[in-house]
Amino acid sequence: MSSKTTYLAIVLCCTGIITVAAQSGLPLKLKQTISLPGVEGRIDHFAFDPAGERLFVCAVGNNTVEVLDLRNGDRVHSITGLGAPQGVAFVPDVNRLFVANDKGGICKIYDGKSFQPVEELNFKDDADNIRYDEVTKKIYIGFGSGGIAIVSAPDGKQIGSIKLSAHPEAFDLEKQGKRIFVNVPDARHVAVIDREKGEVIDKWGTDLALANFPMALDEANHRLFVGCRLPSRLVVLNTDSGDVVAKIDISGDTDDIFYDNKRHRIYAICGSGKIDIIEQTNPKTYKALTKVDTANGARTGLFVPERDTLFVAVPHRGPQRAEIRSYQVE
Numbered sequence: 001m002s003s004k005t006t007y008l009a010i011v012l013c014c015t016g017i018i019t020v021a022a023q024s025g026l027p028l029k030l031k032q033t034i035s036l037p038g039v040e041g042r043i044d045h046f047a048f049d050p051a052g053e054r055l056f057v058c059a060v061g062n063n064t065v066e067v068l069d070l071r072n073g074d075r076v077h078s079i080t081g082l083g084a085p086q087g088v089a090f091v092p093d094v095n096r097l098f099v100a101n102d103k104g105g106i107c108k109i110y111d112g113k114s115f116q117p118v119e120e121l122n123f124k125d126d127a128d129n130i131r132y133d134e135v136t137k138k139i140y141i142g143f144g145s146g147g148i149a150i151v152s153a154p155d156g157k158q159i160g161s162i163k164l165s166a167h168p169e170a171f172d173l174e175k176q177g178k179r180i181f182v183n184v185p186d187a188r189h190v191a192v193i194d195r196e197k198g199e200v201i202d203k204w205g206t207d208l209a210l211a212n213f214p215m216a217l218d219e220a221n222h223r224l225f226v227g228c229r230l231p232s233r234l235v236v237l238n239t240d241s242g243d244v245v246a247k248i249d250i251s252g253d254t255d256d257i258f259y260d261n262k263r264h265r266i267y268a269i270c271g272s273g274k275i276d277i278i279e280q281t282n283p284k285t286y287k288a289l290t291k292v293d294t295a296n297g298a299r300t301g302l303f304v305p306e307r308d309t310l311f312v313a314v315p316h317r318g319p320q321r322a323e324i325r326s327y328q329v330e
Contacts, residue, residue, distance in 0.1 A: 027265070027277055028292045028310060032326035034068050036075060039322040043313035045129065045256070046302035047088040047097070049112070055302070055311060056097060057324060058085040065099055067115070068324060079115055082108065087130035089139060091153045098139055098151075100127035105143050109156045119156040123149055131173055131180075140180065142168035148182065148193070162198050164191055170257075172217040172224070181224055181239070183212045190215075190226060190237065204242035206235045216259040216266060221283040225266050227254040234268060234278060236286060246286045250276045258303035258310070260329065265289065267310055271299030275312065275327075292327070295320050 041061015048055055054076075055068040065085055067077040083103030090097050095112035105123035107130075110116065123143035131140045132153065139151040145167055150160040166186035173180050173195070180193040188210060192202035206212050211229035218225070223245065224237040232254065236246040253271030260267065264280040275292040294312055301312040308329040316322040 026290060026292055027263075027330050028267075028275060028327040029330055030325060031309075031328040032070075032073055034073050034075065034324045034326070036066055036316075036322040036324065038062075039064070039066065040316055042297070043315050043322070044086045044300055045088060046300070046311060046313070047090045047130075048302060048304050049090045049092065050304075050306065051092060052112075054090075055324065056088050056090060057313060058088050058099070059322075060084045060086055060102070061315070065097075070326075077115060079110065086128045087141065089130040089132045091132055091139070093134075093137065094154050096153065096156065098130055098141075098153075100130050100141050100143070102126050102128070107141055107149075107151075121149070121151065121156070121158055123147070126167060128168065129170055131171060133173055135175075140171070140173070142171060142182070146184075148180070150198070160198055162193055162195075162200070164200065165189075165203075169213045170215045172215055174217070174219055176219060179239075181215065181217065183215050183226065185210065185212050188212075190224070190242075192242070202242060204237055205244075206237075207244045207247065209233045209235050209247065214255055214257040214268075216257045218259050218261065218280070218283075220261065221280075223280075223283055225257055225259060227257045227268055229253060232270070234266065234276075234286075245284060248278055248286050248288060250278070250288075251291060253299055255299035256301050258301075260303065260305065262305065262308075263329070267303060269294075269299055269301045269310075269312055271297050273298060275310070294325070298325075 044058040044060040053070045057066040065079040083101040087100035097110040105125040105127045107121040109119040125144045128142040141149045146164040148162045169183040171182040182191040189203040209228035214227040216225045222239045226235045234248045251270035251274035256269045266278040268276040277289040279289040298314045310327045
């Protein structure tokens with residue numbers, strides 16, 4: 001290499017041009033950034049309104065839910081007066097927004113247009129992740145020291161609950177089956193629930209990988225992807241047997257994981273400032289594909305497959321402003 005070429009390479013590297021060029025071929029491309037001025041603290045989970053093209057974001061540290069208009073790329077409303085909102089679900093059939101709060105375990109229900117409160121449920125402590133079953137019109141809400149509440153979405157009334165060994169984190173519902181898979185990190189297992197019986201029917205280990213918070217489900221291939229923090233690892237379980245199929249090292253502090261069944265990829269959003277992309281060659285074989293840089297503390301988001309978009313929450317830290325980044329899946 002000549003001295004001029006060496007000098008040029010150094011200049012390009014220092015100015016970041018080489019980095020940009022290298023990232024241009026990544027499977028995720030940043031296409032939109034929506035600023036959240038005034039939002040402080042940690043940002044938790046999201047919900048999506050496909051007809052209205054709105055995104056609902058739990059700003060847990062700010063005690064608000066931020067409502068974003070994806071058409072115009074801006075914030076249109078803030079729901080205030082909440083107590084550390086962690087989980088949110090939008091139910092288009094009844095135009096209701098369910099917001100689960102850590103403080104007091106209150107789940108508040110809002111009109112999806114006016115954002116006026118219409119009902120609330122009291123689970124006493126730490127209402128967290130929310131999932132909606134479109135077929136049965138039931139809402140499932142993790143709460144407290146070990147429970148999942150069952151709520152009728154049309155009338156907003158609790159109709160049952162399922163006992164767990166400890167507080168539930170992420171969980172997924174089968175669409176073709178009747179099971180719920182639940183991360184129970186303090187009990188060091190994944191609980192398997194029969195939702196017709198309303199009880200735990202099995203408990204699966206994660207092969208000494210602890211702090212299992214996020215998860216994603218590949219129902220067609222009978223695979224459950226469990227994100228662990230101690231050590232930082234993606235554990236793949238066989239949902240027929242509970243056996244560990246594979247273990248892949250990932251970046252630190254993951255809090256949301258999503259499966260892209262169109263491209264057979266797993267996206268692990270990690271608070272260390274990375275999105276780890278893992279390729280599913282076949283149901284038994286997995287390999288780390290690449291990592292996409294984000295920002296420190298950016299560990300939650302939402303994958304919307306119908307838009308081929310991965311949203312990522314970036315909290316305000318020092319000079320880094322609070323924002324939602326929208327990545328186009330390539």
